[in-house]
Amino acid sequence: MHIVIIGNGITGITTARHLRKHSGHEITVISSESKFFFSRTALMYIYMGHMKFEHTKPYEDWFWKKNRINLVHAHVDNIDFEKKQCWLNNKERISYDKLVIASGSKPNNIGISFQKIKGAQGLYSMQDLELMEQNTKGISRAVIVGGGLIGIEMAEMLHSRGIHVTFLVMEKSYWNNVLPWEESQMITRHIRHHGIEVKLETQLFNILQDDRGRVRAVVTDQDEEIPCEFLGVTAGVSPNVDFIRNSDVDTSRGILVNEYFETSAMDVYAAGDCAEFRNPVPGQMRIEQLWYTGKMQGEVLAQNLLGNRTAYNRGIWFNSAKFLNVEYQTYGQVPAVFPQSLDSLFWANEQEEKCIRIVYDKENLSVRGFNLLGIRYRHEVCERWISEQRKVHEVLTHLREANFDPEFFRRYEKEMTAQFEKEIHSKSKSESALV
């Protein structure tokens, strides 16, 4: 059987690797961005000089041949689902028995069209990074609009080159649509502490160009004009599915799939950033745009291709990021705004820029999630506690087991537990007073 995979990102490659591990099928990966798989998440480190492109490749170049995974460096312009053929931009056609689409994402547009303006761009691909390198050569001021994870990465990148950054954030505080208020505040302060200017509750209103068509300033919705030579647009990403929009495959925002990653077309599958679940499990997102989820989806998809029908079930949520110097980890359920049923314990050390939030169910006091800034926790332990619905008291007495910080780091468990126990005590008192 010939399995063709479009996209050599984490999703496509994970699928290919697992197929190879468990089968002898012929595998071909077609991708247009780069010949070899690289880590998109590491693009920022290339710009900052921490690494070179070659360091971002998780496998050496001989790996693919040795594992009989054919790599085709080309763009799929069109797919003939009848004849089961991919039409490439180099006029070649590749036939498949089964097709996997893992074409990833593309940067979102904002209300104003910026693509034609020199010096204004998003950041998703290797080519975007090369463009950014050119666009930022010798400049001194930049503006970034869109306060998400790629926005902060871009800010850090520019900052590392000594470029003054103004960061426009729509929310009341950085990433406040995802992070609860205190965490979000801590990060906002941290960003400012580095000398990056953060303008909250501010949106882009207009982009001003010079006579050569290059960005020279932006105007905010507060009517402020901010001079800049570079504009980074990081308003999120959406599925990169334009090349199959008008085909037999059902799409909405992304390619519609069920929990087995089957699309509406026979023998065609989709996964990763480009896929959208028709009926997601309650509590799960319709589109998962993460490295980790791409990896997990690819693994399950490979099982399905091999005939082991396996429904995708992401399990307990986790994620992590780094905001300049502060690491962030999250496990389970930690919403930005709490529903009635949840409450949390929060401990912070402002000076050290560390904090912990433990979310629990008010009703039965079982632990639901963890948020951590500046402290590392064990994935396995947090996941176990959450899935076993451990009571918050129990978790507090065992907090040490979860700590994953390097040796000799200061430990705060004593301080935390003391504070938390007092808090729980007073909370339960005030509640009983209400009754």
Next chain:
Amino acid sequence: MMNAGIVIMLMALALFMSTLFGNSYMLTSRSLYLSVNNHEHLSNIEPAVSWMKNKNYTSLFSFIHDFRESVRSFNRSSKEAKMWTDIIYADYTFKVVKNSCTGWVRYHKFPLLLTILSLLVTGAGLFLTAKYYHVPKGIKNDHIFFSKVTARGLFGILLGSLLILFYIVLYFRPEYIAPWVILVSGVSRLLSGQEASQWFLYGMLYTVAVLVMGVRMLLKYRGNRYQQFRTVSVIFFQTSFAFIIPEILMALNQPWYDFKNIWPLNYSFFYDYNLHSYTSGAALGWFMLFWGIALIVLGVPVMTYFYGKRWYCSWVCGCGGLAETLGDPFRQLSSKTLRSWKIERWIVHSVLVLVTIMTIVTLVNYFSEYKLLGHETRILHRIYGFFIGSIFAGVVGTGFYPLMGNRVWCRFGCPLAAYLGLVQRFKSRFRITTNGGQCISCGNCSTYCEMGIDVRWYAQRGQNIVRSSCVGCGVCSAVCPRGVLKLENAEEKTRFAFHPIGVKREKVS
């Protein structure tokens, strides 16, 4: 301010280099007498070089040339006259040069040394302050791959060449740096009361490098106490155990001994002259012998069982100390390919076998009262000392920092690292734990692994890292942006844990 710091450090370097030049040299009966301690040799050399006597040389090169030639022509005529026993094999050039130097360095050694050191410290201080003072704590590897020094650029190659040249001269032609030895001879007098040798000079430069670059480490890794603690540890062991204590021992008429240097890194530990000096000395000599053996048979396995080889390689060892301080800016240059791992295993284990065989032969010979090989083991020692001790450990090991990373010797050559590594691989509680599914395959860990371990290979599969070469420097864990890695000592049975979290195994049937 950073540039000012660099300029001042370069001034220190320039002044230090210039002390090699502009001296004058005059051979006198006294300087000859001080240098040649063998009476027969002295009486042979004296007439041969008498024409040089009291002549003022302003060039070190012609002085060395004339002296060498004179001895050589004496040897030639002895050979022609078949006076075999007269031939002088010992090389007195270094000592003669040192004792005949009458230049400015000799008369101003303290002020000069102080000036050089204070320029260095001021320059480094300015540079480091400018670099780290206003920056919030946290590890920044910004611009490392843009730099002409740290990315095998022009200055890196230049620096490497200088280091290589320095090691070659130090090991094989020390007479050319005799003025430097004079420069530090006052310090040697103060510490041990003895004349400085080129080895004292080397020890002192080594210690200064570890100190200055150690301070840089402490600043660079602010916010990571593991890094800071182990840096303090290597600074401590270098200054005390490797530098000051052996000198004090000398002052007390004891053998020069570095209590933390373990066979087979310390390959001469079982050489007959060393065994002789331990056993002929007082109680302390015997203690040195037993201590050294205890470290080999007990210290290494027990400590490595509990903590991994890091207890030695990145906390105590001198080579490790230099690599972790002076070498830190170059850690990213080690090769991570599968091929280099293969080559590494072949070479490093061959060196271990080689040194073991050499040592066994030496010991058997010693205890058979030289019946086995007579004094021929010396040839063996000379070959090992030349190829492994000098070329590999020194010239390549350190000279190649800016080209192949800071652990070339430790990774490819050190037989002690190989021994520690075997214990670490097969019987130890140490591992680097991978934190479930948090890895984003970014590659920071692999890039900054000085031992060339492809850490990411394991991390992205959710697998713990158990590798014999890991020196436990902890930098992978420090640079990982997702908190994926943790160096740990824990129960042996959890060592090879493999937990690709996320998709539940049972669900993927």
